[in-house]
Amino acid sequence: MPVARVRDQYHHGDLESALIATARKFTKRNGIEHLSLRKVAQEIGVSPSAAYHYFPDRDALMAAVGFSLFEELADYQERELAKITGTTAKAAKERYRALGKTYFEWAIKEPHFFNLMFSEHCLVDSKSEEKREDNRAFINLTKCLDELVSTGALEERMRGHSELLSWTVVHGATSLIVGGHLDPENYESILDDLEFSLGIRK
Amino acid sequence: MPVARVRDQYHHGDLESALIATARKFTKRNGIEHLSLRKVAQEIGVSPSAAYHYFPDRDALMAAVGFSLFEELADYQERELAKITGTTAKAAKERYRALGKTYFEWAIKEPHFFNLMFSEHCLVDSKSEEKREDNRAFINLTKCLDELVSTGALEERMRGHSELLSWTVVHGATSLIVGGHLDPENYESILDDLEFSLGIRK
DNA sequence: ACTACTATCTATACATTGTTCAGATAAAAG
DNA sequence: CTTTTATCTGAACAATGTATAGATAGTAGT
Incomplete structure (x- = not known):
């Protein structure tokens, strides 16, 4: 199954904010416990590893939110x-x-x-x-x-x-x-x- | 690597209490977020799936604790x-x-x-x-x-x-x-x- | 004591997850 | 136009939660 890509540029522009905003959206719905870094990245249209340029780990993203x-x-x-x-x-x-x-x-x-x-x-x-x-x-x-x-x-x-x-x-x-x-x-x-x-x- | 078995009986006796007690021990040290169902089972000397006879999922065990x-x-x-x-x-x-x-x-x-x-x-x-x-x-x-x-x-x-x-x-x-x-x-x-x-x- | 039955646990398998790392790509600087 | 730097990808890995089918042990009935 091909991954749906929202993005058409290699560089996102403001990935850090996008990560926080998307994680926020998911947290609002399902609570922080069920937050998946991979799903956040996928929603933005970016590879899972991209997040690690801005946050050392999943916990850091949660804390930022x-x-x-x-x-x-x-x-x-x-x-x-x-x-x-x-x-x-x-x-x-x-x-x-x-x-x-x-x-x-x-x-x-x-x-x-x-x-x-x-x-x-x-x-x-x-x-x-x-x-x-x-x-x-x-x-x-x-x-x-x-x-x-x-x-x-x-x-x-x-x-x-x-x-x-x-x-x-x-x-x-x-x-x-x-x-x-x-x-x-x-x-x-x-x-x-x-x-x-x-x-x-x- | 062989799994260390504490237990020598097939039936544990009081697995439900053991699960809660062991989960409690791990939570005390590392917090509930880092609680692993598999590690709890391993510590008791029981297979991971055994827990599912007493708790529908990981969340239920956490709640019990x-x-x-x-x-x-x-x-x-x-x-x-x-x-x-x-x-x-x-x-x-x-x-x-x-x-x-x-x-x-x-x-x-x-x-x-x-x-x-x-x-x-x-x-x-x-x-x-x-x-x-x-x-x-x-x-x-x-x-x-x-x-x-x-x-x-x-x-x-x-x-x-x-x-x-x-x-x-x-x-x-x-x-x-x-x-x-x-x-x-x-x-x-x-x-x-x-x-x-x-x-x-x- | 034998049999049927039920509760309990194992083994295996699978999808998903967090995370790492080498390399690709784009943007910036010279 | 070249070099350098920042940003992102791809593939891989170990660990996790969980489902399912089957094995084992205890229990009840005869």
Whole structure:
């Protein structure tokens, strides 16, 4: 059976991006576990060995897909955040909610993506640059909490306790729900509990 | 090259348990992604196809390993909890802490186990029996929170907000730290924040 | 004790996979 | 136009998951 060739040039042009994009497509459908390097190459119309010019092994391609997803999630989050304007306490509270909801909705819509991002393929050594510091989602959270304090929606004495707490609650609940260990309908009320215990009243 | 045979009987006796136990051993070392059904069979001294009498495919074996780990974690948690006796508020607070700390410590000691448990291989449909209801870790948490209330360590009005919140914080922080997205040294202070925001004072 | 039956395991085979490596081809540089 | 470098191909290999047919052992019935 002859292999279907999409391409008509010997050189692809931007094979690295194509590999990531195609691997992303396959992961979206079947999850990262069933990703085949050969099938990715075949889809692009390139020989299996071509990928090894850009990635040392299959794991590296998976990781590249995963890390690109962090950007994608942050993009989505910032787009949704931008829809909520205003400097009132009400607006700040809505943005805070949106941070949690967008994280969750994105994960629910693409569970294979979420699972890849927090799988062993995307391990970070927590001391490198891929860390909290340049984590856009974390920066957005920090900014949002500052708004909550400055608008009086969050007591100043709770500020220091709310950052990591918010992050872990949002991620933890999402993770448990995506994994099927917690019912999705609980998510909203968990955010309620979080806000309540931080003293953010409706 | 002749295959080394550990076994001297045609029938193994309890091959299903042996498969899970051996797969567990390999997972502990190398993570679930690099688990080979053939190597597991070889280690036991059995042909590769023998496994298919007990598991429909490789994924099913992985899942079996994963689900057994939930039991293992609960066992460990209950052993540690049992060490803290007494009916005072102080004892209740210590037990509450222990719930969070044991979860974390277990995950840090065996990250490959933790990753398997919350990977796509151990997906639960959240409507089945493998759910919250018969989740021993969750039951222990419930009991512990009741103790906190009855000893006066936790205000009754916070009781309803503390269950899912505690669970998601503990799991979320652990998950982020195991994945390298958060520094381990933050864990203790996250538990502090949780207790603080729930009104559990030292 | 013999026979039929069922559960358990083996042997063999196959397609697919990740990966390597020598060489072909195209693009860039001189 | 030649040389050099980057990019990709082709063929090969060992390992993997899995299917199928048959062998072996334990079990139940007589």
